[in-house]
Amino acid sequence: MKKYRLLTPGPTQVPEKALLAMAKQVTHHRTPEFEALYHAVTQGLKEIFQTSGDILLLAGSGTAAMEASVTNFLSPGEKALVLASGKFSERWRDICSVYKIEPILYEVPWGERFNPAEVSHYLMQYPDIKAVFGTLCETSTGVGHDIKGIARMIAETDALFIVDGISAVGAVECRMDRWGIDILAVGAQKALMGLPGLAILGISEKAWQKSEKTKRQAFYFDLSKYRDCGRQSTTPFTPPKSLMESLALNVDALLKEGIENVWIRTANLAAAFRAGLQRISVRLTTPYPSDAMTAAYIPEEVDAKRFMKILENRFGIKFAGGQGIFKGKIFRMAHFGIIDECDILGILAAIEMTLKMLGCKVTLGSAVAAAESVLMEGDVEQGNQAKNSLCP
Amino acid sequence: MKKYRLLTPGPTQVPEKALLAMAKQVTHHRTPEFEALYHAVTQGLKEIFQTSGDILLLAGSGTAAMEASVTNFLSPGEKALVLASGKFSERWRDICSVYKIEPILYEVPWGERFNPAEVSHYLMQYPDIKAVFGTLCETSTGVGHDIKGIARMIAETDALFIVDGISAVGAVECRMDRWGIDILAVGAQKALMGLPGLAILGISEKAWQKSEKTKRQAFYFDLSKYRDCGRQSTTPFTPPKSLMESLALNVDALLKEGIENVWIRTANLAAAFRAGLQRISVRLTTPYPSDAMTAAYIPEEVDAKRFMKILENRFGIKFAGGQGIFKGKIFRMAHFGIIDECDILGILAAIEMTLKMLGCKVTLGSAVAAAESVLMEGDVEQGNQAKNSLCP
Numbered sequence A, B: 001m002k003k004y005r006l007l008t009p010g011p012t013q014v015p016e017k018a019l020l021a022m023a024k025q026v027t028h029h030r031t032p033e034f035e036a037l038y039h040a041v042t043q044g045l046k047e048i049f050q051t052s053g054d055i056l057l058l059a060g061s062g063t064a065a066m067e068a069s070v071t072n073f074l075s076p077g078e079k080a081l082v083l084a085s086g087k088f089s090e091r092w093r094d095i096c097s098v099y100k101i102e103p104i105l106y107e108v109p110w111g112e113r114f115n116p117a118e119v120s121h122y123l124m125q126y127p128d129i130k131a132v133f134g135t136l137c138e139t140s141t142g143v144g145h146d147i148k149g150i151a152r153m154i155a156e157t158d159a160l161f162i163v164d165g166i167s168a169v170g171a172v173e174c175r176m177d178r179w180g181i182d183i184l185a186v187g188a189q190k191a192l193m194g195l196p197g198l199a200i201l202g203i204s205e206k207a208w209q210k211s212e213k214t215k216r217q218a219f220y221f222d223l224s225k226y227r228d229c230g231r232q233s234t235t236p237f238t239p240p241k242s243l244m245e246s247l248a249l250n251v252d253a254l255l256k257e258g259i260e261n262v263w264i265r266t267a268n269l270a271a272a273f274r275a276g277l278q279r280i281s282v283r284l285t286t287p288y289p290s291d292a293m294t295a296a297y298i299p300e301e302v303d304a305k306r307f308m309k310i311l312e313n314r315f316g317i318k319f320a321g322g323q324g325i326f327k328g329k330i331f332r333m334a335h336f337g338i339i340d341e342c343d344i345l346g347i348l349a350a351i352e353m354t355l356k357m358l359g360c361k362v363t364l365g366s367a368v369a370a371a372e373s374v375l376m377e378g379d380v381e382q383g384n385q386a387k388n389s390l391c392p
Helices: A016-022 A032-049 A062-071 A087-098 A116-125 A147-155 A205-212 A223-230 A241-257 A259-279 A304-315 A341-357 A366-380 A385-390 B016-022 B032-049 B062-071 B087-098 B116-125 B147-155 B205-212 B223-230 B241-257 B259-279 B304-315 B341-357 B366-380 B385-390
Strands: A054-059 A079-084 A102-107 A129-135 A160-164 A183-187 A198-203 A293-297 A330-334 B054-059 B079-084 B102-107 B129-135 B160-164 B183-187 B198-203 B293-297 B330-334
Touching: A016 A241, A016 B016, A032 A054, A032 A198, A032 A241, A054 A062, A054 A223, A062 A087, A062 A160, A062 A183, A062 A198, A079 A087, A079 A116, A087 A102, A087 A129, A087 A160, A102 A116, A116 A129, A116 A147, A129 A147, A147 A160, A160 A205, A198 A223, A198 A241, A205 A223, A241 A259, A259 A293, A259 A341, A259 A366, A304 A341, A341 A366, B016 B241, B032 B054, B032 B198, B032 B241, B054 B062, B054 B223, B062 B087, B062 B160, B062 B183, B062 B198, B079 B087, B079 B116, B087 B102, B087 B129, B087 B160, B102 B116, B116 B129, B116 B147, B129 B147, B147 B160, B160 B205, B198 B223, B198 B241, B205 B223, B241 B259, B259 B293, B259 B341, B259 B366, B304 B341, B341 B366
Parallel strands: A079 A102, A079 A129, A129 A160, A160 A183, B079 B102, B079 B129, B129 B160, B160 B183
Antiparallel strands: A054 A198, A183 A198, A293 A330, B054 B198, B183 B198, B293 B330
16 A cells, blocks of 8 residues: 655656556557647647757657767767756766767766856867756756856857757756757656657757768658657657557647646745745745755755655655765756656655654644645646636 | 457557556666566567577667667778668668668568578678678568578678568567577567567677677667666666566567477468468568568559458558568568468458459358368367467
8 A cells, every 4th residue: 555656856647647648548549540649749849849940759768868969969079068067967978978079077066056157268269069968956956056047158059059958958948049048958747747768859940950961870760850750740769659648638638727737836945845845944946946856965854864764664655865975975866757746745844754754853743834834825826827717 | 339450560559457457656767666577578588589599679770779780880981782672671781881880782572582502602702791781571662581591691601681570570489599699679569569679689699709800880789788687677868668668568478389380370370361361462562571471562453442341441450561672562461470271261251342342253251261270170189289279
């Protein structure tokens, strides 16, 4: 009878409807029925990505989308600016290195944020930078980067802005076209609440133009094939059709709520959760948290392994732990998907109890009370339709 | 109330148990539970591949496995012999070209088979051939190639034998280690009855040794990462865990029946189906059909589109059509998976009726009778345990 609560910043819990779609018998993908599905899901994703560019779907993990974002748009020997601060943004550097693209690193300590003015500085110093690699939400640190501000600096140049939006697109504000993102890489298993195995790319016209002049070394990741097939509502290789069908239901649900309302809802949950943590002196890893997730230190006086174990064994709460320099020091939790107010409150209470059991000074109920206050503030805010529609 | 029968040579119908596993809530993949799943499914696949080498699982289509089979084992400028005769074997040539590997083509007309002696001849003529690319079942033509015979020729050299087994491993005899296949690429959605989106590779020690000396240009497809993680029962990138869980059930079922019994069962179904077609003068595309599938010409006097349409609309039968030079001329049907005797008989009857409706001379019941005779012959054959266990 153990209840399992998957709260990691991806994969996340999949809505029941989308799960049941996975149990449908497989049908063939070279059919008008598949074309209609493909068309519907890519149209819906355009709205979520806020783009009128192409949406491409690849069978693969988020890293597949990242690699395709490199090899289709940069030739060996070209320079790229990599904004590196955390496990996933550092992956951009690693992929560039494999393809002999020269990564120029703008690094800040894990938990810090990149300064748009500094990005501009790099672009002036190296006018031959062909692309800038950024990260909307660095899942290893919980930082929400200022993609809008950075995009403004890049827009004045010929460089492409290539953004890993894997763990946050669909959860937090991200306006691909308006902000000036050229390539946006996303995984289905994060804020889009799909099952792992499907990667999604948004591609701008500026990116396609650069792609034409690029020496590509790719077959499966040759995105021009996906574009050309995609414009006929089909795919170059056998698509993971069931994963797409399931995702299509989530896309519909997000758009029915309204993508901006989803962003507000997620932000409210994040604010409430953090107010709760703050009340019991649990520190965040960063002053710039993405609303897609929270990463916070496990109090030093506490045995981190026991903390995670009690939460999992007694309360069924599955957080992600830390990676790299944060290993054994932090926990990470998503705010996107079907995690709701009642979940957030229960989880805060479980954290209170766990810390108390492990000898911390905690006033039981205090974190929960702080979160409740934040959630009730929202109720009287104007225009907060999202939450009202959830708790009518 | 329309009943849909997916009979294409992949994707194929997924057993109910495996479908229901897809509807289970997602759980995290960095857990002991995932490690146990990973271990179990790769161990089971070793038995199906008949190898003691490494089994690697990639999120991607079968083509992803093919590309990884090229880029990890051949350096730019090296020569490879490509046995090309059909849409899928020609893909080996295309992938080699992308990676600047020099493909030497041994081509035979679509529907024909490669001669092992000729392969040996090529290997002697070009002693610097580093790998031979073969195809167990060429899905576009229905040909079952003599992989065992070809392997024998290659075993005497230092060249690797890299085989696309995507549409037939698990359906027909294929003994990776004993025959001397170094790399075997498979897709989950064929004889393994999984959903599309998961690719599987078997890798020999000889292949790993060559890989160490290879100039690799890959990140997502860098198989050394999958090997090193895999030996710890984990994966380098977020795995499509639900697809693996579902596949694990099919692997169990196949091994419970016994993989050799599965081969016999599939061969019996193929023989029965072909005897039926022959009786009504429907010609195969090849004298060397793989038992994984049958590809046959739609009689010339018949409108091919109407033939396919009647089968689909009236009988719910979804065959694959032809590709390339066979487009509009043939139909293709799988014999693997949960397609059984009763299906085969019903399908033959539907073909009889459809041909008759379209003006062909067909004695109703004759194809079915021929198939029945073949299936009943099997009953008195010694050691045919597979069929007996299916029809006790």
